[in-house]
Amino acid sequence: MTLMSQDLAARREPGDEQEPVVRVSGLVKAFRRADGSIARAVDDVSLEVRPGEFLVLLGPSGCGKTTLLRIIAGLERADAGSVTLRGEEVFAAQRGVDLPPERRRLSMIFQSYALWPHMTAFDNIAYPLRNARPKPGRADVDRRVRAALEMVGTPELGRQYPNQMSGGQQQRIALARAIVGGDDLVLFDEPLSNVDAKVREQLRLELLSLQRELGFAAVYVTHDQTEAMELAHRIAVMGHGRVRQLADPATIYRRPVSRYVANFVGTSNELTGTVVRHEERTTVLRTVVGEVAGARADLAVGAEAVAVFRPERTRLVAAGGAEENAWPSEVTAVLFLGAHTETVAKAGEQSFRLLGDHDAAEGTRVTVTVRAEDVLILPAEG
Ligand SMILES: Nc1ncnc2c1ncn2[C@@H]1O[C@H](COP(=O)(O)OP(=O)(O)OP(=O)(O)O)[C@@H](O)[C@H]1O
Known part of the structure; x- marks a missing residue:
């Protein structure tokens, strides 16, 4: 067992005192549909993500997982509740606190990684640094991008364009871009949903080992139960805007608390x-x-x-x-x-x-x- 995985195992013990990276509390978000009816996309959700933990939000289409992720990122404003990152309140509906996404020290990886096709791997990774305020110096950007490329194990790819890379390499570059600023929290919105089944399996394994190695906390949205079981330290199974069960994969599978969870995970x-x-x-x-x-x-x-x-x-x-x-x-x-x-x-x-x-x-x-x-x-x- 590596030091990192020992740490993770220790973190998963109940009664853990470490400050969570993410704490959301009582989040509610309703949308008005085109026909005038109200959709409660997120309906009183509270949960925590611990340092280095991989939390998967799992549920069928429309259950509110993307909305929850976007609220954590600051891309969506909740109607009620609060979001605390590393002990700092970044959103509190009642008190009007609402930090913009760029001040939340997190990165987001979307479907198909969303790399800029006209930029090399190096420039893709440098992008968040060059757009940061204050902007780091050129030598500093250079050093940090090289370090990030090194960290994800692809130092030779700096000058490649996305269409000259394999899916696995693109994933590594997207991860390098996500962690280059030193953020310890990465949010994923179905990054593998446009990839065919065989490659997806491969990319999942790579993502798993990179996340465990680099040790950032992850919140990962998917409707794919296999993906959830394989990647997660803990899974939040969602239904109709609510967390129906939050537990490690084995507990979710062996001890589902409801018929809904039993049917959604496994047959x-x-x-x-x-x-x-x-x-x-x-x-x-x-x-x-x-x-x-x-x-x-x-x-x-x-x-x-x-x-x-x-x-x-x-x-x-x-x-x-x-x-x-x-x-x-x-x-x-x-x-x-x-x-x-x-x-x-x-x-x-x-x-x-x-x-x-x-x-x-x-x-x-x-x-x-x-x-x-x-x-x-x-x-x-x-
Ligand atoms: N901007 C919006 N306007 C109106 N309704 C919305 C909006 N965004 C989301 N919704 C509704 O909120 C609910 C939750 O949507 P959300 O995208 O969070 O679900 P999801 O679980 O991520 O689904 P999927 O896997 O299909 O993306 C759905 O009923 C959706 O139609």
Whole structure:
């Protein structure tokens, strides 16, 4: 483990006393749509980003992630709430505080990096320095641009134009431009959304290692859950302007707090029903396929609920091979996906998806099962 990653691990401990780089509190932003209706793009959002942390804002189109990012940057003015950067309040709706973007000591990387096509890599990186007030001297600009090129590992690219560089090199130049001023906070607005899947994967890995190495804090907007899982120390899953869950990727995946989060991150099997009883360690629902036992949940008997479980935790057994959660089904599809196979089985109208090698051909009668501890029982709504 490098010093940097040790630091990061330490930072992720709860009870961390370090001053956050970003603290937003009670942010609200409403827009009036063309038809006169009001869209609450950001609806009472509070969160923090710690030094060196990679925070991803994840959610479907229109959930407010870009608006939140732009409020942090100072490109959008919130109706209520405050933004504090490194302990300094840069925006406070009530008190009329609103520092312009250039005084917030952060940089933003947009879709496709937005490098100036008519400028060399060197001039692209020098751009924010040459436009800074006070403007640094020529020798100073030269030294800092070279240092930034060195830092992102491309000292030889100074004289290249963007169209003479690979996607990975462009990303490095965009990052060099973002950090050249010494900012410890970089905001990303879907920088990889216009890149094809294969290259995107590569660029993601590079971005990950550069961010961990250079140690700046990042707030990164995406609607791509794979991207979020791979890059983030923590993910804020957003829906309708609100943060629905904020946690590390494993917790988001294994312990989603709501049906919304469970469905947005990864795929799930779902059985809706009514809570019929609680046992020592389980909660039991009545559903169309019979009783379903899941990890004990704090829900009233009679409440509408949903049992959620992941395809990789769902298994096939011989008839009579499971004591609980055993549903006689028929295999309706076997999809070969390369690294793994997905099997779809149906019990009446209810479909189950299973990941892994199950070795059951289409049309086979099987029993689908899942352990109660691998089943989350969540409220039906939300
Ligand atoms: N300038 C604006 N005028 C009116 N409505 C706006 C404006 N900007 C955003 N909105 C609305 O606010 C909501 C949130 O938009 P935002 O761009 O923040 O979402 P997003 O999650 O970033 O979506 P996407 O991934 O599609 O960019 C949407 O309903 C959008 O239509």
